[in-house]
Amino acid sequence: MEELATCALFVLVFDLALGWTYWILVLQLQPPDRGGLLWLWGFGAVKWITLHYLSRILTAGKPGPVLVRLVCLLSLLWPVTESALMVASKEDRPYTGPPPDLSAVLFRALASLLACVVWERGLYDEKSAKRKKPQVHGAGQLFRRLLQFFKPDWFYLCTAFGALVVGVICDALIPLYQGEVIDMMRASMVEVDFILAVTKLAVVSLSSAMFSGTRGGLFMFSLARLNRRLKHLLFHTLLQQEIQFFEEKKSGQLSSRLHSDVDRMGRTVALNANVLVRSVVKTCLMLVVMVRLSWELTVLTVLEMPLLGLVQNKYTTLSTELKEQIQAHHAQISDQVLQTVSGIETVRSFNAEKVEIQRYSAALEQLRQVKRQYGIYSSSFTFIRRIVSLGIRILFLVMARRLLQNDQLSIGSLVTFLLYQKPMSSNLREIMYGYGETKSTVGIIANVFTYLDRKPKSQTAGNLAPEKLEGRIVFENVSFTYASTSAEKTTPTALKSVSLELRPGKMTALVGPSGSGKTTCVSLLKRLYEPQEGRILLDGEPLHQYDLTYLHKKMAVVSQNPVLFCGSLKYNIEYGLKESNMDTVQEAAARIKAESHFSELNNGYDTDVGESGGKLSEGLRQSIAVLRALVRDPQVIILDEATSKLDVHAQHAVLEEVLSGDRTVLVVAHQLETVEKADHIIYLENGQIVEEGTHQDLMNKRGRYYSLKEELFHSEGNWSRLSEKGPLYSGHVCCFSSDLSFRNRSFSPRFWRLWSRHPPAQPAASRCIHVDSPPITPTLTTSYAHGTSSVSLLHATIPELLLSTVELVPDREAVAFLKDGCPEADGI
Numbered sequence: 001m002e003e004l005a006t007c008a009l010f011v012l013v014f015d016l017a018l019g020w021t022y023w024i025l026v027l028q029l030q031p032p033d034r035g036g037l038l039w040l041w042g043f044g045a046v047k048w049i050t051l052h053y054l055s056r057i058l059t060a061g062k063p064g065p066v067l068v069r070l071v072c073l074l075s076l077l078w079p080v081t082e083s084a085l086m087v088a089s090k091e092d093r094p095y096t097g098p099p100p101d102l103s104a105v106l107f108r109a110l111a112s113l114l115a116c117v118v119w120e121r122g123l124y125d126e127k128s129a130k131r132k133k134p135q136v137h138g139a140g141q142l143f144r145r146l147l148q149f150f151k152p153d154w155f156y157l158c159t160a161f162g163a164l165v166v167g168v169i170c171d172a173l174i175p176l177y178q179g180e181v182i183d184m185m186r187a188s189m190v191e192v193d194f195i196l197a198v199t200k201l202a203v204v205s206l207s208s209a210m211f212s213g214t215r216g217g218l219f220m221f222s223l224a225r226l227n228r229r230l231k232h233l234l235f236h237t238l239l240q241q242e243i244q245f246f247e248e249k250k251s252g253q254l255s256s257r258l259h260s261d262v263d264r265m266g267r268t269v270a271l272n273a274n275v276l277v278r279s280v281v282k283t284c285l286m287l288v289v290m291v292r293l294s295w296e297l298t299v300l301t302v303l304e305m306p307l308l309g310l311v312q313n314k315y316t317t318l319s320t321e322l323k324e325q326i327q328a329h330h331a332q333i334s335d336q337v338l339q340t341v342s343g344i345e346t347v348r349s350f351n352a353e354k355v356e357i358q359r360y361s362a363a364l365e366q367l368r369q370v371k372r373q374y375g376i377y378s379s380s381f382t383f384i385r386r387i388v389s390l391g392i393r394i395l396f397l398v399m400a401r402r403l404l405q406n407d408q409l410s411i412g413s414l415v416t417f418l419l420y421q422k423p424m425s426s427n428l429r430e431i432m433y434g435y436g437e438t439k440s441t442v443g444i445i446a447n448v449f450t451y452l453d454r455k456p457k458s459q460t461a462g463n464l465a466p467e468k469l470e471g472r473i474v475f476e477n478v479s480f481t482y483a484s485t486s487a488e489k490t491t492p493t494a495l496k497s498v499s500l501e502l503r504p505g506k507m508t509a510l511v512g513p514s515g516s517g518k519t520t521c522v523s524l525l526k527r528l529y530e531p532q533e534g535r536i537l538l539d540g541e542p543l544h545q546y547d548l549t550y551l552h553k554k555m556a557v558v559s560q561n562p563v564l565f566c567g568s569l570k571y572n573i574e575y576g577l578k579e580s581n582m583d584t585v586q587e588a589a590a591r592i593k594a595e596s597h598f599s600e601l602n603n604g605y606d607t608d609v610g611e612s613g614g615k616l617s618e619g620l621r622q623s624i625a626v627l628r629a630l631v632r633d634p635q636v637i638i639l640d641e642a643t644s645k646l647d648v649h650a651q652h653a654v655l656e657e658v659l660s661g662d663r664t665v666l667v668v669a670h671q672l673e674t675v676e677k678a679d680h681i682i683y684l685e686n687g688q689i690v691e692e693g694t695h696q697d698l699m700n701k702r703g704r705y706y707s708l709k710e711e712l713f714h715s716e717g718n719w720s721r722l723s724e725k726g727p728l729y730s731g732h733v734c735c736f737s738s739d740l741s742f743r744n745r746s747f748s749p750r751f752w753r754l755w756s757r758h759p760p761a762q763p764a765a766s767r768c769i770h771v772d773s774p775p776i777t778p779t780l781t782t783s784y785a786h787g788t789s790s791v792s793l794l795h796a797t798i799p800e801l802l803l804s805t806v807e808l809v810p811d812r813e814a815v816a817f818l819k820d821g822c823p824e825a826d827g828i
């Protein structure tokens, strides 16, 4: 810093020496008009070269931007101001060259130095420039890129800019013609001239209104089109992203990017460009007129700009940070409200309303604090701005009085000047404001473009779409780990070298404890994620090579909690289908035993399902999801706990329906009775396959699968599931058995009578109860069958539940069973 100051001092001293040398030369040589502008510009060029080399020598070849700016100002300030004075000089006072004034040399040098200091300390905020270096550096590029989005609207924009320029010219001429009209009011003037002046004023005012209106309308129109295009593109890009992206970003954040950020972006370019161009054109035109009236008063008026710029720059830097914080708080609050409202049932059942209100209030309080800070900055800025304006105004009045007293300005010219002064000041303010707004939007534009440019990390889909799909799916040593978020350093491996095969026409079941990786397998099949190792093949081809639309048509995934959209039942079942086919829907609904439930609803298939299907029972929601998949007739069906809320009959009906048509079926279920029918059962644990085979194989093996079945039966949860199946009626038989040959058999009342008299010998492989009283709901404490209480049932080691009716029962089966299990029954 000290080194820089020393160099600047040397440059200044050298500049003074050059300045005084110039005047000595002029006074000696006495050229016409003291050399005029030609000499001045020539001297400026010589000075620039000399000072530039001097600064290079002083700084060992690296003068730096500060010295470069100082040298430029020192060299050009004089010829530029003299050229402006010559342009502005009135015809009756022709330009006679600069007067010899040695003190002016010193004054100009000091003014240049002061301008450089103001620039470095105020307008050029080094701290914020460093902090936002990558953004500020690319600001021009960002705006150029944003302008490219306006390409389809070039016609409207060109017309708007044309209207803008014409409107501004008319605007700038209005005060001039107003002054003329005032002059024509004098009695000595002829009426025709007065009428002519009024007509000119009217035409100019009318044109200004018309062109300004056209300009405003066209800008708004283009802006609306740009918004639509940008939002569409951004939404499209967002939907292409991989699932991890949505897991990391909050929905409030994304919604804020999509709406407020895009709105602000468009507004900045369209409106600020409009305001900036309008104000700059107007200012230039007005400057020409004002300088001709009085350059002294013009300098004072214009002086307001750099001073206000200084304040505005500081304010922009501080307020940009706060604006970003406000936006982040808004996103967080809307996220919070969304979560609470969508999870209102959980909130209510855990009596957490107060906690949620407190959380909301805390978030609102944080927002209030940031807004308060913003308010303080804003009012301080307004105060300082007003003070600066007031100071300048006082100076202006003092100067105007002096000019009037010296006859350098007439009252008429002063009135015209004043008519220009107010719009001029507001123009300058608009330029400042537009500049500040544009600068503070750079970060927002960069954010939106970051999203627009984001390439999804998932592999891009291929275009494979064979006419016939067999549906053979193979996992070859597939390993997968979920990406860790910033909060967690590592995540456990969800799948470790899993190899399995799903065959067409067969049902495969994935079972295992929670967190074993079942849903991860389904997610990989849905291509929500890509395996890090190994590959997944569909009919021998890697899954990612299939066209996504084709894949989703051929492979349907039904999950436990299907997403339903606001609308009718019919809308949700036919969601995404090009053509409605209610006959197929109704037939399929009948086959999965859902038709009667649907027709019981008030408006049948037109019944509104409510938000996320909230007006329907969970079972009905699952039926809709199953139907939604079935009506598309996919070759591969994946049921991820998809029938867990359906009753036993409906579960069997769904399984029968999906297995028809040679489909490849994958079932993920915790209810092991659902998977027993599977042709192949795969038992996963900690992301690895530990057992596989048929139900019989696994039961015989007495391994993990067998233990899980045992555990499930003993757990109280199993008993509640029994209760969920509804009341048991007189004449029903409940059988608990581990003997597989016992399944799906029914027994007559005679059998029961025998059974109660002759219970099986120890160790018993079976327990049965006969419900012979009017409808009862089984509960833990009910004792309802031939001396067998529910408590003893819970202690039974037999993991099977069957319900059947007595009418279908042939007696000999009972005899056969009793012969098998109870030797005392021989001969019955």
Ligand SMILES: Nc1ncnc2c1ncn2[C@@H]1O[C@H](COP(=O)(O)OP(=O)(O)OP(=O)(O)O)[C@@H](O)[C@H]1O
Binding pocket: 247, 482, 483, 491, 492, 493, 494, 512, 513, 514, 515, 516, 517, 518, 519, 520, 521
């Ligand atoms: N989105 C995710 N981000 C990080 N880890 C995840 C994510 N989803 C699942 N996991 C982890 O991956 C592992 C396997 O989970 P997965 O959901 O596949 O198990 P699951 O067998 O389907 O469990 P459940 O039967 O309870 O549905 C678990 O350790 C789980 O915590």
